[in-house]
Amino acid sequence: MDKPTDSEIIDRLGGTTEVARICQIKPPSVSEWRSTGIPPARRQYLELLRPDAFGVESGEARQAIGALVDSRMSKRALRARLGLSSDAHLAKVLGLPTEDVAAWPEESSVPAVPQVLNLLGTSGLTRAPDQPSDPDADRIVGVDAA
Structure with missing residues (x-):
């Protein structure tokens, strides 16, 4: 997969204002990241939210997170x-x-x-199969009337 620049990542995430909203900071701070780079902690947070914006498949991201988390x-x-x-x-x-x-x-x-x-x-846990609403449903058979 491609290795996008920090500016491309910000654009993929919806732009400066959207990234600022996600990170709960002011847009000028995010605008500065375009030249100075996304801070490591913010980068990790954004990558967890949207691995696709970083050029990472969700399966790869899940494996990387799985290695970090017990x-x-x-x-x-x-x-x-x-x-x-x-x-x-x-x-x-x-x-x-x-x-x-x-x-x-x-x-x-x-x-x-x-x-x-x-x-x-x-x-995840597998869901139990849906139970029939009538517990005797499988015991009822048709009756032929004479």
Whole structure:
């Protein structure tokens, strides 16, 4: 895959204003990145959100993240490993409400919600097959009347 410049990455992410909104900073800061480069922590955050903008296939990104993240990792350790500073940033990466992520205990293992499992690169839980609404449905047979 191609190795885009920082300016191309910003354009692929929607431009200066959109990147500033995502990172919760002012647009002039992002504009400066076009010449000085995207700071490493911001780059990692943006790459987690949109690996395609960096010329990385989502499968490759998931493998790279999986190598960094352990499924028994605490929320605090997960944030630190991914270079995220708050629950709000982690929630954004996972696509979950901030309140849900904030409710997770800091030192317990992260919950096995589908978004976390996808981030960790593990397969999600399989859904149980739908049960028929009538438990006797398979025992009912047609009756021929004379």
